Amino acid sequence: MSAAEAGLMACGHCGQIMEHRDGPIACPRCGGSVRPRKPASLSRTWALLLTAIILYVPANLLPIMETSSLLVTSRDTIIGGVVYFWHSGSPGLAALIFSVSILVPVLKMCILAILALTVQFGWPLDRRQCITLFHVIEFVGRWSMLDVFVVALMVGLVRFKGLAVIEAGPGAIAFGLVVALTMLATHSFDPRLIWDSPRRALG
């Protein structure tokens, strides 16, 4: 039996159980505002997720790093960095960067969209697997910041006036925002909604 069915609700901050109310009330133990479910969970998730998906286009098309040395200026996109590592004899690093910068963000946005659609339309997916997927995207989301940190370090490290300078490209900002937005979208999604849907109450 769920807490909601028992006429109870839990504080999302400290876990304290109290009687179910529709409006927000202050938790008697920690003082936090308590509601039975996260407010406007689905619409917030959708808004953040769609913004992230739109920003993901410039994040991949614009350069994340601009290297200028005496002779040449080169612009690297995310996929360009992967190709560079692959050809320069570090396939392991190429695979790592491919996973955290391309695979993880795309999978994360897909999974979140599937979970939100499942709640919205009552898709008959296995609920336990949905929760597992939710834990996975919660855990891996932050690792996508890797490329942003690499660019920041390169910019800070390589400052040789007249010889070589590395600058951050606009793609890096877009990509950083994609990671932040998908993290916020995951946070605003309430996984308890997966179990609430009345259509699958027996399943």
Add this chain to the structure above:
Amino acid sequence: MNHLCACPHCDALHRRPALRRGEKALCVRCGSVLVRRHRLAPDHILALVVAAVMVFAIANAFPIVDLRIQGLRGGTTLSGAVAALWSEGRQPMAMLVCATTQVFPLLDLGCMLALLLTASRPGRPAWFGPLLRFVQEMRPWGMVEVFMLGVVVSLVKLSGMATILPGKALLAFALLTVLMAAILSFHPHQLWNEPEHE
């Protein structure tokens, strides 16, 4: 109603289990972790937090690496890298890096220090609840371990074009990553259910 607890992921109602140190309880309905109790006592975590604050200071004060290209020397501290981003007009990115690698981890350590120092005493101050909620909200945004991986990737990337000498901060960051991992595995949430005297 203190004998009950609800799964934060599926809302299933359970009788609150009595856990020994190092044990965790799983939700019978969705399989998520329902409650956990850390292997270490809050006092031990407090010691780790104090150590991490000192290592954090070292990690930010010294250069991460020294770089040499054809007689020219370069090197940067973490704040130097943030300043370089800022000065070239990438303020949003500078703020993102500064927040995730400096501000949030330091806030996390500071808050944990305050929480752990007061948790063992009878009667908790009025700010205990709000501070605990604050730590839980901002915790996902501290990314010291991701940054550490970023350092490794950058070094490999630069190793082809320059001579690299590891700086003092590199070791400190490695140590900080380990300490943070241990501290972050202690969810402040469990302070609510920690018996006050044992």
